Every structure is written in C-alpha cells, then in structure tokens.
Amino acid sequence: MRSLSFGLVVLGLVGCGHLSSPGHDQEKAKIYLQIATDQLNEREYAKAIEATQQAIDLDPKLPSAYNHLALIYMETKRYEKSEQAFKTALELQADYPEVYNNLGVLYNRQEKFQEAVGFFEKALASEKYVTPENALTNMGYAYYKLGEIAKSKAYHQKALDLVPQFCLASKNMGDVYAKEKNFGKASEYFQRALTHCPLYQESQYKLGLVLMKMGQKKVAKAQLEKLVEKHKAGPYVERSSEVLKYLR
Numbered sequence: 001m002r003s004l005s006f007g008l009v010v011l012g013l014v015g016c017g018h019l020s021s022p023g024h025d026q027e028k029a030k031i032y033l034q035i036a037t038d039q040l041n042e043r044e045y046a047k048a049i050e051a052t053q054q055a056i057d058l059d060p061k062l063p064s065a066y067n068h069l070a071l072i073y074m075e076t077k078r079y080e081k082s083e084q085a086f087k088t089a090l091e092l093q094a095d096y097p098e099v100y101n102n103l104g105v106l107y108n109r110q111e112k113f114q115e116a117v118g119f120f121e122k123a124l125a126s127e128k129y130v131t132p133e134n135a136l137t138n139m140g141y142a143y144y145k146l147g148e149i150a151k152s153k154a155y156h157q158k159a160l161d162l163v164p165q166f167c168l169a170s171k172n173m174g175d176v177y178a179k180e181k182n183f184g185k186a187s188e189y190f191q192r193a194l195t196h197c198p199l200y201q202e203s204q205y206k207l208g209l210v211l212m213k214m215g216q217k218k219v220a221k222a223q224l225e226k227l228v229e230k231h232k233a234g235p236y237v238e239r240s241s242e243v244l245k246y247l248r
Contacts, residue, residue: 029059033068040072048072063093067102074106082106097122097129104138113142133159137169144176152176167197174206183210201227205236208243221247 036051049072055065070085086103090096104119120139124132140155153176159169174189190207193200204227211220224240224247231237 025058026062029055029062029065032058033062033065036068036072040068040075043075045072045076061092063089063096063099066092067096067099070099070106071102074102074109079106079110095126095128097124097126097135098131100126101129101135101138104135104142108138108142108145111145113145116142133163133166133169136162137166137172140169140176141172144172144179149176149180165196167193167200167203170196171200171203171206174203174210178206178210183213186210187214199231201231201234201236205240208240212243212247217247 032051032055036048036055039048039051049069052065052069052072055062056069059065066085066089070082070089073079073082073085083103083106086099086106089099100119100123104116104123107113107116107119117139120135120142123129123135124139129135136155136159140152140159143149143155144152153173156169156173156176159166160173163169170189170193174186174193177183177186177189187207187210190203190210193203194207197203204223208220208223208227211217211223221244224244227240228237228244
C-alpha cells in the first residue's frame with residue numbers, strides 16, 4: 001500500500017505544470033527514490049531500477065540515487081555497474097561514508113577482501129558516519145575471510161560494544177569462534193543473535209550444528225526442528241532437514 005500511495009503522489013506532481021522548478025524536481029526525485037526503496041525491499045528489481053532512474057532524470061546530482069542504483073545492481077550481481085554507480089555517487093559527494101561501506105561490501109562479495117578493508121576504513125574515518133557498526137562488522141568479516149582471526153574478533157567486538165543487539169555481528173562472531181573450534185563460545189554468540197532476531201535462520205541452523213559438535217544432539221535436534229517448523233521454507237530449512245535425518 002505504501003508504494004501505491006507514493007505512486008499517486010508522484011502522478012499528482014507530474015501532472016502539475018507549475019511544479020516544474022528545480023526545487024520541485026528535487027522533491028519529486030526523492031519521492032521516486034522512496035518508491036525505489038520499497039521496491040528493492042520487495043525484490044522488485046526491474047521496477048526499482050526504473051524508479052531510481054526516474055529520480056536521477058529529475059535530479060542528476062542526487063548522490064543517494066546513485067548509491068541506491070548501485071545497491072540494486074549489487075543485489076542482482078551486476079557488480080561492474082554497481083561499482084560504477086557507487087563511484088558516481090562519490091564524485092557528487094566525496095564524504096559519503098555509507099557509499100564507502102557499500103563499496104566495501106561489494107568487494108567482499110567478490111572476495112576482494114583486502115581491497116574491501118580500505119573502503120571500510122574510509123567509512124569509519126568520516127565524522128558523518130552514523131552507523132559505524134556496519135563498517136566495523138563488515139571489516140571483521142573481511143579479516144575473517146583473510147584468516148586474520150584476532151583482527152576479526154576485535155572489529156566485531158567494537159560493533160557489539162556500539163550496538164549490543166546487532167544480530168549480524170553476533171552471528172559473525174559465532175562463525176569466528178566456530179572456526180577456532182571453540183564451540184561453547186560460538187553457541188553463545190549464535191544464541192545471542194537469535195535472542196535479538198528470532199527469525200534469523202542462519203544463526204539457528206549454525207547453533208544446531210555447534211550443539212551437535214558439543215555432543216548435545218537432543219538440544220541440537222530441537223533447535224533444527226523448531227527452525228523447520230517455524231519457517232517452512234528458506235535457505236536453511238533444507239539444510240536443517242538434511243541434518244535432522246542424521247540425528248533421527
């Protein structure tokens with residue numbers, strides 16, 4: 001319903017010839033960008049690109065529109081176009097920490113972890129950055145993939161110090177401890193992620209796995225059965241079902 005109401009507002013604005021000044025074009029661009037945000041959240045990628053492009057047509061110097069376009073391209077694995085759009089956003093606004101973080105995520109997804117670290121550092125260096133826990137967690141993940149476990153722990157812990165309920169940081173910390181075969185600590189962090197985000201399938205699945213490794217097969221079985229029953233479908237439901245065959 002939100003997208004429909006935004007669409008009606010846009011149609012009303014476009015139909016009024018006296019609202020064609022640059023200021024009104026900028027306002028219309030922001031409305032289109034909100035529509036695109038809703039569509040991206042709904043994974044309506046083609047529509048999101050179209051709405052974002054309409055925003056850019058109205059306000060070609062709107063950095064957030066290029067950032068948003070880059071996010072859509074990243075989600076659809078058009079990485080070259082994504083990088084280009086992120087860099088256009090930075091040309092328009094050099095101090096844009098969210099874009100630096102997003103560029104780092106783009107490099108993480110392409111397994112260019114060392115390059116990603118540099119962008120997270122740029123994001124964290126900005127005084128404008130209001131969500132540093134994101135770059136800290138992403139930096140921690142990059143170091144985890146690079147095999148630098150101590151650094152990975154340090155950055156994830158900094159994120160959790162800022163936002164103790166940050167589920168991704170807790171889940172990632174669970175992964176770090178699981179890699180070290182410290183399954184007790186891993187289970188604590190996976191459980192912490194689940195406490196704050198009860199629908200977090202990955203954390204519940206991985207909690208079940210580490211409980212198995214700790215010899216707590218009945219508890220692990222209960223966790224995985226709960227996941228399958230609650231979600232019915234999803235990336236970790238099939239995996240949980242396979243593990244449950246082993247536990248029966």
